[in-house]
Amino acid sequence: MHQLIQADGQPHYGQFAAAPELINYRDYDFRSPMGRPQGALAKWRRFHQFQYFGIISDQLIGGCALANLSLLGVGFVYLFHPASGRMIKRQFKLPLGLGTLFSQNPNQGVCELRWGHNRLRLENSGPSLEKHLSVTLDDGTSIEARFSEREPAFAPMCLCTPTAVNGWVYAQKVAGVRCQGHVRSSLGDFDLGTIDAFAHHDWSAGYMRPETFWNWACLSGQVDGQRVGLNLSCGVNETSFSENCFWLDGELIKVDGVRFAFNRDQPLEPWTITSNDGQVALRFSGAGLHQERVNAGLIASNFKQIFGRFTGELRPRGRQSVRIDQLWGFVEDQYAKW
Template sequence: MTIKQLIDIRGRVQTGVFSCPVETINYLDYDLRTMMDRPRSRLARKWRFNQFQFVSVMSEHWVFGLAIVDLKLVSNGFFYLYDFASGEMLEQTFMQPLGWGTVIEPRPEDGVASFRSKQVNLRIIPGPEGRSVSVTAGEAIRAMFSLHDDRDPLRLACPAGYNGWVFTRKSAGLPVTGEIRWGDRIWRCDDHTRGTVDWSCGFMRRETAWNWACLAGQLDDGTSVGLNLATGVNESGMTENALWLNGRCIKLDLSRFEFARYDQSAPWRVTTSDGRVDLHFVPSGVRKERLNALVLASNFRQYAGTFEGFVVDDDGKKIPIAGLRGLMEDHFARW
């Protein structure tokens, strides 16, 4: 079974957690209105709709992240690699006015995402049960890898603010193959490397703030583990919190983040209200940006680091998490 379109014939968004794929996010059919209930034009619906896709790859020795973001007034493509041995954060960020060279097809399962400029070419291409990612930046940077076995993602749509909504499709703990070349160095995926995919879009709150955590890795007994936790978004009667064990998605309850915002070296703690997650996170490297352009603003910190603690499976068994790599994020956005 497939949901053909997220917006129904009366312009209403379907909300909830979806057990089947959503084929098309037909956002231009949404009955978007002002705060005073005046219908917005088709042009306004086009310009108010935001989309992004983020992919990460996590190894024992390094973490890689890549995003393609379309905010209509501006688009953004970035990627980075944090090397735990050297403590080096390598990163590249590119922006395009009016979304030039940026395409994110509004199809969560099979839509292509790309960002292209004179300096860089980024592509995320869905395939059977996975996604292929490629990066070309100048003569020095090449990356190509594939995420596999994406069979049980979390899909949900939630109300956002007075008259908006957000749709997201997330997966974590996916096996990854491929390599990243940066200058004369090469980082290769191995049998323990795992990744995540975050495909999100919607008419988001004008000002949004959130915390987010994800991890992906393989335990000593061969179990693949993935985790996605967030607070501040997608909490209107449901959450985007989920645990993946060997590719199977387990829905989680509300999450709580404890951290010192202005101390980059301080550890974090994240838990869930159902008692199924209790993790500490020690940051090692950080990618950050601050942008205040009146209409648009972003105060963004994304940390690469190490998780310790436990998660609980459906049988109530505590699964120790020791030394798995992942990400933590603290973000304010005005869009």
């Protein structure tokens, strides 16, 4: 598919085998809830985009996100050292996104944030299907991490769903891929290949609900010689189609609706995550978290991303169950008004 938005101004909806070449949101026939056509300013204000790259291993956990919220450009990066419990984290908020750059091509282009001597950069390369994270911070921290969906072959989750009365969301997700590169920081120097790090990746954009929430779960690792990845959510991307899935050696397996049971006031306490079709039965125990709270009137966020360990089972239909035993991963509890 060349472009997500068709000639009639409507998106292609559904799950796709590959990403569109361009998320041409400016061609969308954007209407008010009462059906009135909206102009370029409204299209710019309501369009939001974000990209996330996560790193998972027994020795190091990391995450970096960039978001274009029209009125605000947002970025964060963190590193967590499980053995010591120490953590490095930085957050950036740039009015009107000044100092940021966002490509609308999920597989080809650059998303970047610059602030002083700090740079967060996510580059996607179409020919190699490679995703590359590059971070340089003014405290000397540097991250160079990358993975490819081509070797070994991997089937990303790509879908577009209708959202609320007048929107849509395109989401593209990957988990369960090995990660290469290096990290240098006050937590130590790490070769990501040597420590057997895995990665996950999220590229999402569209006209999202003006006020929304979601829970999300992701893991990446190896179980009995098999590469395993997981992507589950509740609250977004569930209208007509669902992003819920897991991967076994790069093969995508769809999952039904998911229930997250947890204590919102104590997010490090255990979570229970189960799917309606019985393919997922997991328990998550938190080890640390990254959180942000913003309440700026037109924009607000209460964001918690917790990293910890999963135990339980994945039960693909007609196959042997995959036993998950203390595998590192992430969950989120997020409220957003934008």
